Amino acid sequence: MLTLNGRELWIGYALVIGSALAIVAPFLWILMTSFKFPIAISTGALWFSPTGFNYADVLFGARSDFPRNVANSLVVGAVSTILVLVIGTLSAYSLARLRWARWVGRLFLGWTMLFNTVPVLTIVGPWYLFFQQLGLYNTLAGLIVAHIIINLPMTVWLMMTFFRDIPVELEEAARVDGCTPAQAFFKVILPLAVPGLIAAGILAFVFSWNEFAVALNLTSRMTATVPVGIAQFAQQYEIQNGQMAAASIISTIPALLLMFFGQRFVVQGLTMGAVK
Amino acid sequence: MGVNRQSATPALGQGGNGVRAEAKRKKQSDRLFRYATLMPAVIALVIFTVYPMLNLLQMSVSTITFAHGGAVWQFTPLANLAKLRDDSVFLATLRNTLVFVVVSVAIEMTLGFALAVAVSALGRFKGLIRSVMILPILVPPVAIGSMWKLMYNYNFGIFNQMLAWFGLGPVGWLSDPNLALVSVIIVDIWHWTPFVFLILFAGVEGLPREVIEAARVDGANNWQIVRKIILPLMGPAIAVAFIFRSILAFKVFDQIFLLTSGGPGTATEVVSLLLYRVFFAQNDMGYGALLSLVVIAMIVAFLLGARRMVAGRA
Amino acid sequence: MATVEVQALNKSYGAFHALHDISATINDGEFVVLVGPSGCGKSTLLRCLAGLEEISSGEIRIAGRVVTDLEPRERDIAMVFQSYALYPHMSVRENMAFNLILRKTPKDKIAVVVEEAAAILGIEALLDRKPRELSGGQRQRVAMGRAIVRHPQVFLFDEPLSNLDAKLRVQMRSEIRALHDRLGATSVYVTHDQVEAMTMADRIIVLDLGKIIQMGSPLELYERPVNRFVAEFIGSPSINILSGKIALGGRLVLPGRDGDYEIAAPEGAVPGDVEVGIRPEDFVAVETGGLTGTVRVVEHLGAETYVILDRDGSMIYWRVPGTTRVAVGETLRLTSDPSRLHLFRPSDGARL
Numbered sequence: 001m002l003t004l005n006g007r008e009l010w011i012g013y014a015l016v017i018g019s020a021l022a023i024v025a026p027f028l029w030i031l032m033t034s035f036k037f038p039i040a041i042s043t044g045a046l047w048f049s050p051t052g053f054n055y056a057d058v059l060f061g062a063r064s065d066f067p068r069n070v071a072n073s074l075v076v077g078a079v080s081t082i083l084v085l086v087i088g089t090l091s092a093y094s095l096a097r098l099r100w101a102r103w104v105g106r107l108f109l110g111w112t113m114l115f116n117t118v119p120v121l122t123i124v125g126p127w128y129l130f131f132q133q134l135g136l137y138n139t140l141a142g143l144i145v146a147h148i149i150i151n152l153p154m155t156v157w158l159m160m161t162f163f164r165d166i167p168v169e170l171e172e173a174a175r176v177d178g179c180t181p182a183q184a185f186f187k188v189i190l191p192l193a194v195p196g197l198i199a200a201g202i203l204a205f206v207f208s209w210n211e212f213a214v215a216l217n218l219t220s221r222m223t224a225t226v227p228v229g230i231a232q233f234a235q236q237y238e239i240q241n242g243q244m245a246a247a248s249i250i251s252t253i254p255a256l257l258l259m260f261f262g263q264r265f266v267v268q269g270l271t272m273g274a275v276k
Numbered sequence: 277m278g279v280n281r282q283s284a285t286p287a288l289g290q291g292g293n294g295v296r297a298e299a300k301r302k303k304q305s306d307r308l309f310r311y312a313t314l315m316p317a318v319i320a321l322v323i324f325t326v327y328p329m330l331n332l333l334q335m336s337v338s339t340i341t342f343a344h345g346g347a348v349w350q351f352t353p354l355a356n357l358a359k360l361r362d363d364s365v366f367l368a369t370l371r372n373t374l375v376f377v378v379v380s381v382a383i384e385m386t387l388g389f390a391l392a393v394a395v396s397a398l399g400r401f402k403g404l405i406r407s408v409m410i411l412p413i414l415v416p417p418v419a420i421g422s423m424w425k426l427m428y429n430y431n432f433g434i435f436n437q438m439l440a441w442f443g444l445g446p447v448g449w450l451s452d453p454n455l456a457l458v459s460v461i462i463v464d465i466w467h468w469t470p471f472v473f474l475i476l477f478a479g480v481e482g483l484p485r486e487v488i489e490a491a492r493v494d495g496a497n498n499w500q501i502v503r504k505i506i507l508p509l510m511g512p513a514i515a516v517a518f519i520f521r522s523i524l525a526f527k528v529f530d531q532i533f534l535l536t537s538g539g540p541g542t543a544t545e546v547v548s549l550l551l552y553r554v555f556f557a558q559n560d561m562g563y564g565a566l567l568s569l570v571v572i573a574m575i576v577a578f579l580l581g582a583r584r585m586v587a588g589r590a
Numbered sequence: 591m592a593t594v595e596v597q598a599l600n601k602s603y604g605a606f607h608a609l610h611d612i613s614a615t616i617n618d619g620e621f622v623v624l625v626g627p628s629g630c631g632k633s634t635l636l637r638c639l640a641g642l643e644e645i646s647s648g649e650i651r652i653a654g655r656v657v658t659d660l661e662p663r664e665r666d667i668a669m670v671f672q673s674y675a676l677y678p679h680m681s682v683r684e685n686m687a688f689n690l691i692l693r694k695t696p697k698d699k700i701a702v703v704v705e706e707a708a709a710i711l712g713i714e715a716l717l718d719r720k721p722r723e724l725s726g727g728q729r730q731r732v733a734m735g736r737a738i739v740r741h742p743q744v745f746l747f748d749e750p751l752s753n754l755d756a757k758l759r760v761q762m763r764s765e766i767r768a769l770h771d772r773l774g775a776t777s778v779y780v781t782h783d784q785v786e787a788m789t790m791a792d793r794i795i796v797l798d799l800g801k802i803i804q805m806g807s808p809l810e811l812y813e814r815p816v817n818r819f820v821a822e823f824i825g826s827p828s829i830n831i832l833s834g835k836i837a838l839g840g841r842l843v844l845p846g847r848d849g850d851y852e853i854a855a856p857e858g859a860v861p862g863d864v865e866v867g868i869r870p871e872d873f874v875a876v877e878t879g880g881l882t883g884t885v886r887v888v889e890h891l892g893a894e895t896y897v898i899l900d901r902d903g904s905m906i907y908w909r910v911p912g913t914t915r916v917a918v919g920e921t922l923r924l925t926s927d928p929s930r931l932h933l934f935r936p937s938d939g940a941r942l
Contacts, residue, residue, distance in 0.1 A: 002397035002488070002498050012394040016401065019391055020408050023470060027411070029434055030423045044432035091317035098310045108318070115325050118575050119527040121551040122568035125561055126328035126335065129347055149324045152317060169675035172642050177736070178663040178692040182309045187688075191679045210416040212530040213548065217556050227418035227530070234422055234534055241426055248419035255414030259407055266410055270471070271478040306661070 027252075034245035041241050054246035065221060066247055069229035076140055076225060077208040080147035084204050085197060087148065088155030093185055095156070096163040097171065112153035120150065124217050131218060138220050146214045151204040158203070158269060162196030163189065199269035202262050209254055226251050329572075335565030342559065356566040365542055366550065366567065372457060373546045377525040380464040384521060385514070387465070388472025393502060395473075396480045406477070409470035417467070421534025424463045425450070428535070450536050453543040460544050463531055468524070472517045479513030480506065519582070526575075547571055592653045592743035592776045593618050594639065599648035601631075601638060601800075608634050610800040612648070616778060616793075621770050624780045625787040626797035627823070633748055635797070636780045640746050641665050653743050668737035669746040672753065674729045676721040676736075682708075683717040686735045707739045710769070727758045734766070738773060745770070747779040751786065763789055784824050788812070796820050818939035821867045821932055827896060827907040829867045832881075833936070836861045842931070847902045848882045854928050864942060867932035870896070870909035873924040880923035881906070888916055899924075 004012050033041055035050040058066045095105045115123075127146065128137065136142030166189060174184040212227040219228060230251060233244035258266055337353040360366065395405050412420065427434045428449035439445030449459045483506065491505045507514075529548035532538065538545035538553070551571070555564035594616040601609040609631045616622045624632040637643040639650060641662035650658050657665045668689075676685050683704055690700045708714045711731045721729060730750065737745055747766070751759045767790050770777050781787055787794050788808045796803045796811065796819075804816045808824075815821035821829045834844040842855035844866065883899030883906050890912065897908040897916050908924060910916070933942040 002393070002501060003492075004397050004498065008498060009398075012398050015391060015394045016398060016405060019387075019469075020401075020405055022466065023408050023412060026423050026427060026466070029427060033426055042432050044434075044437050087316045087320060090313040094310060094313035098313065100310075100314070104314075108314075108321075111321065111325070114572075114576065114579070115321075117523050117579065118568075118572050119529070119548045119551060121529065121548045121555065122332070122571055123325065123328050125551070125555040125564045125568060126331040127324075128555070129335075129340070129561065130328055130331065132347070145324060149320060152320065156317065167673060167675065169671045169673050170677060172640075172662070173669070173671060173675035173677070173736075174688075175642065175662040176640055176667060176669045177689040180309070180661075180663070181306050183692065185309075185313075188677055206414050210414075210418070212416070212418050212533070213552070216533075217552070227416050230416070230418045230422055231534060234425060241429075244422045245426060248416075248422045251419045252411075252415045255411060255416075258414055259410050263407060263410060266414065267406065267474060267478070270413070271475050 030245050031249055034242065034249045036242060038242050041245075054242035055250075058243050058246045058250065064243075065224065065232070066226075066229050066250075068222070069224050069226045070250070072140060072143075072219075072223055073209055073225040076143050076147060077205045080144045080151065080208050081201055081205045083144070084148045084151045084155050085201050088152055088200065089159050089190075089193070089197065092156045092159035093163055093189065096160045097168075097189075098181070109157075112156060116153040120213050124214055127214070128217060137218060138223055140223055142218055143215060143223065143225070146218060147208040147211060150211065150214065151207055154207070155200045155204055158200045159193065159196055162193050166192050195265065195268070198262070199265040202258060202265050203269045206254060206258065209251075332565045332568050332572075335562055336569050338562045338565075340561040347561070352562070356563045359563050360566055360570070365545065368542045369545045369547055369550045372542070372544060373526060375457065376461060376464070376528065376546060377522055380461045380468070381518065381521045381525050383461075383465050384469045384472045385518060387469045388517065389476050389510075389514070391469070391473045392476035392480045393506065395477060397498075406474070409473050412467050412470050413474070417530035418534055420463065420467055421531035424466075424531070425535050428459055451540055453540050456536055456540060456543040460532055460535055463535065464525065464528065467531065468521060472521060475517040475520075476510065476513055479510045483509055593651075594744055594776060594778065595649075595651040596635075596639070597649045597651075599635075599638060599650065600646045601634060601643065602646050608800050609638070609645075612802055614795060614802065614805065616776060618776055619774050621767065621777045621779065621790060621792045623787040623791035623794050624778065624797060625782065625784060625794055625823075626803075628782055630797040631800040632780045632782075632797050634800075636746055636748055636778060639744070639778060640667055640669050666743045667746055668740050668742040668744075669748065670733045670737050670750045672749040674721075674733040674750075674753075676729055676732055678721050681718050681720055682713065682724070682732050682735075685721065685732060686717075686739050688736070689740050703739050704735075707735045710738065710772075711735050726754050727762065730754060730758075730762060734769065738769070741773075743776065745775050745777040747777065749781055750779075751781070752783070759786075766790065785826065788824065794824075796823065814941070815867075815932065816941050818865060818867065818934040818941075821934070825869060827870050827909065829869050829932070830906050831934075832866045832868065832904070832906075834864055834866045836864055836933075842866065842928070842933075844881060846882060851879070851881045851925075853925065856928055856931060856933065859933060859942065863936050865934040865936050865939070867934060868926050869930065870907040872926045872930040873906075873908045874926065876923050876925050878923065880925035882921060882923050885916055885918050885920045885922060888918055897922075 034054050035052070036048050037051055037053060040048040058064055060067075091108075094100065095108060131137040131142045134142075136145060170188055170192070171184050174188040175181075179187060209225075210227060211225070212231070215225045215228050216231065219225065224232070226247075230244060230247045233240045233247060334349075336356055337351065339350045339352045339355055341348045341350070395402060430436060430446055430448055430451065433449070435449060436446040439447060448455065450456050487509070488501060488505055491501050496504065527548055528546055529552065532544055532546060532549060533552070536544045538549045551564060551567060554560050554567060596612055596614050599609055599612040600607070612635060624635060626632045634643060638645050639652075641657065641660060641664075645658065648658070649656060652665060652667070662669075677688065680688065686704045686707060687700045690703065695703075704717070705714070708717055711734055713728065713731050713735060716724060716728060716732070721732065724732065730753075733750065750766070751762055754762060763786055766779075779786075779790060791808055793805060793807055794811055795805045798819055804811060804820050806814075811820060811824050815824065818831065822831070832844055834842055836855050836859045837843050837852075838861050840855050840859065841852050842859070842864070844851040881901060883901040885897055886900045886905070887896075887898040889896040889898070893912045895910050895912050895914060895916070897910060899906045899908060899922060906924070908922075916922070934940065935942055
């Protein structure tokens with residue numbers, strides 16, 4: 001790699017350390033804010049006595065919907081992730097290995113690419129009408145369906161990349177060894193794709209947990225998710241800054257957990273397609 | 277192919293029809309697996325993406341009102357087109373979106389590349405920097421919006437506080453029409469430069485060491501190595517990061533919804549926000565559908581153009 | 591009774607005709623090597639036998655049973671892949687037992703069979719390791735073990751030694767052959783390495799451009815190649831090809847700047863232009879007459895020495911015992927016993 005010296009070295013350190021601080025600082029500031037009483041927030045006091053008031057109000061307040069938001073997000077995230085993994089993994093394997101005519105793969109990938117490129121709000125309008133007809137509007141089931149659809153393209157692409165990395169010879173060996181195509185998939189290929197499943201699953205869950213545009217428009221108070229709940233704090237007549245900060249901090253918990261425990265998979269998932 | 281095989285010599289011994297029939301039956305179960313794996317995804321996509329997209333066509337020539345808990349469709353083919361013709365907000369929205377995408381993606385790519393090369397060259401803190409950089413990508417965009425909304429706050433936000441230390445300000449970061457778009461772009465740069473960094477860092481780390489060492493032996497200085505070796509070799513990774521970012525920036529919704537909701541006036545109105553407003557604030561499903569179709573058409577044109585560009589280069 | 595019969599087999603990918611009217615019979619217990627340059631279709635043919643590729647027309651029979659339309663799992667064959675294709679998530683034991691488990695063989699029987707195979711291959715100590723913990727040679731043995739536990743009708747080998755280093759390759763080559771003899775199975779072995787083919791095969795099938803060029807024992811191929819392609823492919827260093835002429839009166843003339851070299855043509859040679867193939871070991875140095883050439887390079891291998899001579903710009907390989915002393919720059923005269931010459935038609939390379 002490059003060898004930096006003298007001035008270049010200082011510029012390098014300044015850039016790297018400066019960027020790291022710039023990323024972390026807002027989190028620290030908001031963390032600080034979340035422990036302030038409303039008075040301390042509105043005066044911008046730097047010195048204050050920390051309080052758990054905001055968290056208590058968000059999590060245990062009589063008027064607070066936030067616990068329900070968290071529960072909804074967990075249910076929607078978990079169920080949609082499991083289902084999108086099943087559907088996406090099967091179809092990715094099918095497209096990567098089961099010798100479909102070329103147009104099938106092209107059409108599938110082309111369509112998902114297009115769907116993934118257009119703003120999701122173009123389709124939320126039709127979904128709104130369609131889901132009302134189906135009785136899915138304002139239900140967690142409806143949101144689960146929407147999140148499966150939104151995460152399907154990413155899951156398929158990611159898993160296809162993983163399947164393509166598994167040598168074809170392994171499948172052929174399995175077939176010679178006596179496997180049906182289904183057995184070759186479940187006994188040989190799928191166990192090897194577990195890292196891919198973890199990466200895709202983590203990303204699907206995070207995207208579902210974070211998703212806002214669809215949840216905002218297809219849910220109401222009882223079915224709202226965490227991002228919708230956070231937005232509520234900003235939308236109310238008097239903005240509840242402390243609660244908003246506290247709710248935001250709580251909403252980052254999955255991200256923090258993943259940063260510490262699943263980083264390898266996240267980085268792999270995010271950079272996979274790019275480097276190859 | 278079956279026909280050709282018939283011409284071969286008849287099977288010996290235990291061969292013959294029994295084996296063939298069995299083979300056919302087995303192959304059918306194999307084919308069943310092939311369909312069973314792909315069909316769930318295809319059916320889901322047809323019902324929940326193809327059908328709604330087609331529905332946009334019908335919606336775009338209709339006026340849809342809500343009565344007695346149901347939607348009432350009226351066929352009014354020209355009404356929505358007329359709205360589009362008179363819609364000045366739409367043009368402003370396109371302009372804002374374009375500025376937003378071009379400026380934020382350009383800065384993110386530059387910063388992300390510089391950072392990727394710097395971290396790789398320093399050879400220290402790699403793990404730490406990567407951990408830090410993952411955070412903004414994984415955090416809900418809404419939370420980022422609310423964080424920055426607090427930081428941009430006119431009365432107690434950290435920026436105006438810092439300006440006050442130098443006797444400056446306060447500045448209406450989100451309320452000044454000339455500044456709001458810049459403020460929103462700053463948030464996007466903070467949010468997404470780490471993503472560009474991660475992709476380009478993986479690219480830099482994957483470069484063949486020998487090539488760079490050879491360049492150094494050939495007498496290139498660091499700047500020349502970056503310009504002449506690293507940048508060209510990183511072409512594919514840069515292209516991927518650029519395309520990803522452009523698409524995501526074009527779709528931006530969550531943070532701006534939180535920060536400004538498109539205001540003040542139309543200063544930060546972008547495509548997704550406009551669609552949201554027409555569909556769900558004005559409840560104008562028909563016109564929203566027409567706008568959606570226009571947006572989709574622009575994207576298809578862009579994708580086809582981009583593909584031709586990529587194909588032309590290859 | 592595990593013969594393998596292939597009849598009028600054709601395989602095409604779209605417009606590309608990969609295999610052309612292949613017909614061959616492999617006898618029970620025979621070790622047959624498919625050899626040819628890359629892209630000649632040898633691997634494709636093996637994969638057709640395995641059932642990994644569907645054939646376009648023709649018929650394949652194993653032990654008399656038509657298997658043309660059968661899946662690989664129904665053909666009762668075992669295959670050793672170039673990359674070994676060991677299942678990375680299974681231990682060596684599980685790798686070897688996989689087929690038996692799929693066939694619902696009783697557990698105690700599996701244990702016995704696997705131990706037996708491991709003992710044959712000398713990998714008893716590795717049974718509980720994962721493939722990634724093994725060296726290349728050990729993986730190779732496990733791949734063999736996976737094949738032999740099944741007692742299949744036919745063993746198929748797809749360039750199984752090409753990922754090993756040179757020394758190990760020589761060792762494994764004789765081990766595979768010894769194993770074949772011990773199990774008495776029928777084996778079909780693909781390689782691009784003619785040395786492997788010569789050393790291992792009972793019979794070699796030479797393929798080029800999707801066609802069978804010649805079938806025969808190693809020595810038949812070496813001594814009576816049907817055309818220039820086979821002559822050049824088999825043997826190392828490669829056969830020398832010189833252009834010459836059959837003159838009237840049954841003389842073979844090899845024109846040269848320093849005088850023509852004339853010998854009696856093999857019997858029945860028809861006058862006209864010919865290409866003359868002379869194996870490097872078939873030259874004899876003489877004092878007068880013969881082909882003249884200047885020594886350019888001398889390669890000492892120890893037991894033998896390759897002398898490379900320049901004759902009017904074309905290179906001639908001469909293989910001599912290691913005790914022969916030759917100096918660079920020397921001019922030598924070489925002749926050959928007329929009965930050792932191979933004559934080929936210049937137009938299509940066919941043997942005359």
